[in-house]
Amino acid sequence: MTLAAEIRxxxxxxxxxxxxxxxxxxxxxGHAGDDGSGESHWRIKIAAASLNDLTRIARHRAIxxxxxxxxxxRIHALAIEIK
Structure with a gap:
């Protein structure tokens, strides 16, 4: 299973x-944190009712x-966008 599939x-x-x-x-x-795996930097865009009543920090913690x-x-950088 790919890392993307594991994340999903x-x-x-x-x-x-x-x-x-x-x-x-x-x-x-070639930047810092690039381990050559091709799976080091990720962006997640998510909309979930379970996150609606949480503070920004609590949302990130839940994720x-x-x-x-x-x-x-296994992730060097993770950008999170909560809709």
């Missing part, structure tokens, strides 16, 4: 109405918790 599967726990998982690693090739330490440990 993990975030299903938040019951998103909309979810985009975008690999931006190619834009950061990190859903992803878990195994996935988070």
């Amino acid at each position: 599967t993990a975030l299903e726990a938040l019951s998103p109405e909309a979810l985009e998982v975008i690999n931006e690693s190619a834009q950061h090739a 990190h918790d859903a992803l878990g330490p195994t996935i988070i440990g």
Whole structure:
């Protein structure tokens, strides 16, 4: 399973109405944090009712918790856009 698929599967726990998982690693090739895997820099665009009543920090924590330490440990940069 690709890392993108793992991210999508993990975030299903938040019951998103909309979810985009975008690999931006190619834009950061040769920069700090580029481990050569092609899976180091990610952007998540998500809309989920489960996040609506949370503060911005709590939303980000919920996403990190859903992803878990195994996935988070494999990502150098994660941009989160909550709709």
